[in-house]
Amino acid sequence: xxxxxxxxxxxxxxxxxxxxxxxxxxxxxxxxxxxxxxxxxxxxxxxxxxxxxxxxxxxxxxxxxxxxxxxxxxxxxxxxxxxxxxxxxxxxxxxxxxxxxxxxxxxxxxxxxxxxxxxxxxxxxxxxxxxxxxxxxxxxxxxxxxxxxxxxxxxxxxxxxxxxxxxxxxxxxxxxxxxxxxxxxxxxxxxxxxxxxxxxxxxxxxxxxxxxxxxxxxxxxx
Ligand code: GRF
Numbered sequence: 001x002x003x004x005x006x007x008x009x010x011x012x013x014x015x016x017x018x019x020x021x022x023x024x025x026x027x028x029x030x031x032x033x034x035x036x037x038x039x040x041x042x043x044x045x046x047x048x049x050x051x052x053x054x055x056x057x058x059x060x061x062x063x064x065x066x067x068x069x070x071x072x073x074x075x076x077x078x079x080x081x082x083x084x085x086x087x088x089x090x091x092x093x094x095x096x097x098x099x100x101x102x103x104x105x106x107x108x109x110x111x112x113x114x115x116x117x118x119x120x121x122x123x124x125x126x127x128x129x130x131x132x133x134x135x136x137x138x139x140x141x142x143x144x145x146x147x148x149x150x151x152x153x154x155x156x157x158x159x160x161x162x163x164x165x166x167x168x169x170x171x172x173x174x175x176x177x178x179x180x181x182x183x184x185x186x187x188x189x190x191x192x193x194x195x196x197x198x199x200x201x202x203x204x205x206x207x208x209x210x211x212x213x214x215x216x217x218x219x220x221x222x
Pocket of ligand 1: 012013014015016017018019088089090109110111172175
């Protein structure tokens with residue numbers, strides 16, 4: 001008998017391109033078992049529907065508090081026996097209601113090399129700061145804004161002609177490569193603790209995911 005799959009829920013608010021990348025990748029032993037979206041008409045919902053993945057629309061504005069919204073999400077996560085919660089462009093801060101039920105089991109992807117440029121418009125922040133390298137970060141989620149332990153980062157160059165849209169596209173391409181690899185590694189049980197008790201992805205051996213991926217910049221498309 002084959003090993004049971006690790007059940008992942010993806011929470012998204014927007015276009016869902018990271019969701020799409022996760023749905024197209026070989027995530028085994030993970031599988032996307034549920035998609036939750038808080039915005040009616042969001043691309044993420046359409047993508048889940050088109051892929052035949054169970055999906056729920058839970059609109060935050062229908063709830064009197066963040067906790068009540070999170071409670072509704074939690075009920076769905078428990079009902080579907082979810083193991084890992086994967087945030088992919090989910091524009092809400094989760095409260096303890098979900099985080100305490102999934103300790104070190106909630107991950108997010110952010111379009112910058114954290115701790116630089118947390119919060120919204122990370123790409124515009126990078127352009128304003130004039131950095132020449134930015135990228136994306138996958139991290140465990142804690143109660144702060146993009147502050148949880150970093151699991152993997154991919155570097156992306158900033159080009160002189162970049163505007164926010166061009167830089168966002170280049171970063172997104174790398175997000176779509178990085179996120180599925182991390183989710184697969186997490187599901188395979190590669191989350192470990194370093195000597196200070198800090199979580200990291202144990203990435204030894206051939207074919208392992210590097211915690212910092214620096215694609216060959218000269219091979220990048222504009
Ligand atoms: C991505 O840039 C992700 O890093 C950020 O929100 C964006 C979501 O894009 N958290 P998409 O909905 O996956 O296309």
